[in-house]
Ligand code: FES
């Protein structure tokens with residue numbers, strides 16, 4: 001299935017890959033927003049991304065070789081540097097002076113921050129990144145994640161995003177003794193939200209009750225802030241004064257029907273680093289609960305039903321759609337984005 005370009009928001013930074021999965025001198029093939037992309041890290045450590053199609057006869061460049069400096073196509077050995085410039089065509093003989101710069105592979109802007117590799121997916125060649133990459137608070141730009149889990153959801157990006165930001169599904173989908181006491185008890189919540197440049201945030205607030213998970217952080221009552229940034233990044237910040245934990249979960253469309261979810265964790269607790277072998281399966285189980293739900297949802301979605309959004313539990317989902325619509329319009333009309341979200345308190349039970 002070829003992805004329809006209009007299906008995905010453009011002119012935004014998308015999460016491409018956890019940096020630790022790309023060693024110096026290695027390259028990987030990935031489909032992102034329906035496009036074949038080669039991601040590579042030079043032997044000196046810089047990451048670059050090229051369209052994974054040889055301009056000669058369309059063989060994926062990732063089928064060839066990478067010497068840590070240049071990529072060589074496996075079909076006729078054409079070579080390309082990290083900017084996508086053709087540097088060699090082995091079949092040429094003395095006197096065949098071709099202008100190699102005519103044979104270019106598209107280069108994508110990429111950045112590596114906080115251990116994550118981001119790629120800018122432009123609407124056209126003229127568009128250049130002019131927005132910041134979402135960062136987790138408290139931790140510096142050079143600090144990498146301590147834990148990352150990657151899960152593929154069998155759905156279009158919107159269902160993964162809406163599922164991950166949905167405040168009302170927790171007690172039904174994520175039942176686990178270690179996460180929360182009280183079983184089926186639902187609590188009434190009232191949280192303040194505010195607009196961000198390209199999203200919105202549940203404003204920083206102090207929790208009134210400490211669940212099991214938070215008790216491990218020591219210190220006082222936890223302060224929490226949860227932000228959402230276009231296209232699909234959720235950042236949760238929790239601090240007790242004594243310790244801080246952040247989670248960045250990014251949702252990247254692979255195709256119309258497949259979406260990748262990367263969840264990264266940053267923390268200040270040394271013992272948590274030692275507990276990673278225990279923590280990893282818990283994190284994975286948690287994300288898999290969302291994934292299993294999305295898979296069930298696909299059964300119903302096959303019949304193209306009309307979906308409901310109810311106040312206030314689905315207001316964040318509604319905001320997501322509003323942000324998307326406005327962003328797509330702003331790009332199409334070549335004008336600045338105007339955030340449609342206003343400061344507001346949302347109430348729900350969960
Ligand atoms: S197809 Fe790549 S060099 Fe010919």
Ligand SMILES: [Fe+2]
Nearest residue numbers: 163164173290
């Ligand atoms: Fe969930």
